[in-house]
Amino acid sequence: MQTLDHNRTLDAKExxxxxxxxxxxxxxxxxxxxxxxxxDANIHKKNWAKGTLILWIIGFVIAFAFLFLFGGIAILSQVFN
Structure with a gap:
């Protein structure tokens, strides 16, 4: 039976x-x-997944900021036009 090594380096296929x-x-x-x-996850995959989630959250925050900023400007331009 194989033991799981959570610190091993993942190869290119993985x-x-x-x-x-x-x-x-x-x-x-x-x-x-x-x-x-x-x-139970490999430590490298675990850190990569956490970093990817952080980048996703930052992307969503920036996307919503632009949506509200430019959406608000578009609504205001229609109201005062």
């Missing part, structure tokens, strides 16, 4: 599969959460 799975809609977000907060 990274390709990890990135492919994380790019799938809905399943990818769920898997990122599983990898980020699971105690």
């Amino acid at each position: 990274w390709a599969l990890t990135i492919f799975i994380s790019s799938l809609p809905l399943i990818g977000i769920i898997m990122l959460l599983v990898w980020a907060f699971s105690d």
Whole structure:
């Protein structure tokens, strides 16, 4: 029986599969959460998943900021026109 080594380096096939799975809609977000907060995940994959989630959150915050900023400007331009 193999023991799990949570500190081993992942090879190219494992990274390709990890990135492919994380790019799938809905399943990818769920898997990122599983990898980020699971105690059984490889430490490198766990850190990568946490970093990816942080980038997603920053992206959503910026997207919503632009949406409200430019959406508000568009609504105000229609109101005062």
